[in-house]
Amino acid sequence: MTPPRPAPTPSRDSAFFWEGLNRDVLLGQRCSDCQRLRHPPRPMCPECRSIEWQAAELSGRGTLHAVVKPVHPPLPMFEPGYLVALIDLEEGIRLLSNLCEVELPDAKIGMAVEAFFVESESGDKLHQFRPIGDDLG
C-alpha cells in the first residue's frame, strides 16, 4: 500500500494557499493595486511591485499545459506511474500538481481538468487534478 503523501511545508508567503486546501478551496494571490492574479505565492506583485494582496478563490478548473511521468528514482511516497502536470487554470495562472485518474497516453495537452483534494500524512490536504469527463475516450 502506498503511504500517504508528505505533508506540505507552508512558508509565511504560502500559508494562505495551504490553509485554503484544507477547506477544499484553491486560492491564488490577487494584487490589491493592479488586480493581477499570481501563483506561486510571493510577497511582491511582478507587474506593479505592490506588496498588498488578497486571497482569491479559484474555480479549480483548467486545462493540461504539460505532463511528465517521472520514472527514476522511485519515490516511496508516490505510487509508481504518477504524473506531474502543469495546469493552466481558467483564471489565467499556472500551477504544478499531479494528474490522476488517467494514464499518460490518454493525458492530452489541452484536455479539461479539475482540482480535487487528498489528505497528506499530517492530515493537511493537497491539491490534485483529474480529467473532466468529456475529454476521456
Ligand SMILES: [Zn+2]
Ligand atoms: Zn500589481
